[in-house]
Amino acid sequence: MAKEHNYIFETHENNRELQRLRLVESAFDSASETRLRAAGICRGAACLEIGAGAGSIPRWMGDRVGPSGLIFGVDLNTTYLSDLNRPPWTVIEGDFLDANISTRFDLVHIRYVLIHNVKPNAILSSVLKTLRPGGCLIIEEPDFTVAQAGGSGHRAEIDRTHRAISRMFESMGLSPDFAASLPSRLRDLGFLVDRVEIDRHFGPGGSQVAKVMAASTDALRERYIATGEATQNDLDTPSGRQEIRCTFYANTHATRPHRHSHNDVRHNHRHSSTSIG
16 A cells, blocks of 8 residues: 555554454455456466455465465555465565565455555556456455445434545545446556446345444544544444445456457456456
């Protein structure tokens, strides 16, 4: 992530941050693994995870590629990746843009990283250079601007909390609706994007997605209140933190094109799907 911008959760106490990351894994790993399988992850593949977090996806990737493969994990904080200290894993602590990775990858995965970064296009341009021709990029990012309260209780409090989330991102020079811009960004940068799917999570109280949102609210409540959009009472409303939510998440598959001598650009069909979901 870019040095000019501090990661939103950077100052979150380590044990609480690990709990939050585990909730993210519980809520989203199954869908991420399905997308990675569809992308063709296989024995011997070289893969890169940008924003390795608590490490569940790099560990899962390592089991799939085996000892003949390569798994690189990059994160600003690698505290939770200390067990990934043997082949096929390589862990790099720091900003991806400063990593100077010379390996060329078959598959790159990014989940909930770009929305927190002031230089998403620089990251994507660097990713394009690290991908082998025909290699696959899978990005999973949210759009917080379309989140809605569900049910009839405390809708006003919930909606004010959602507005605070968006305003917080905007105040930091970030885009709360980042996911909606992904297809055009990728095409402009030279990726092939040929399929877009939209998925909306309906998270009832107590669901994994609702728990992730509640944990983020606990971690970021002072930032939310500072926007002026939500009050302490709004954030403390139990149903406001556990109510059914309608949240947009974007899951974008793209490829680095094969460029032929006559300037035709063709897909590697094994990795040619784009889904925004």
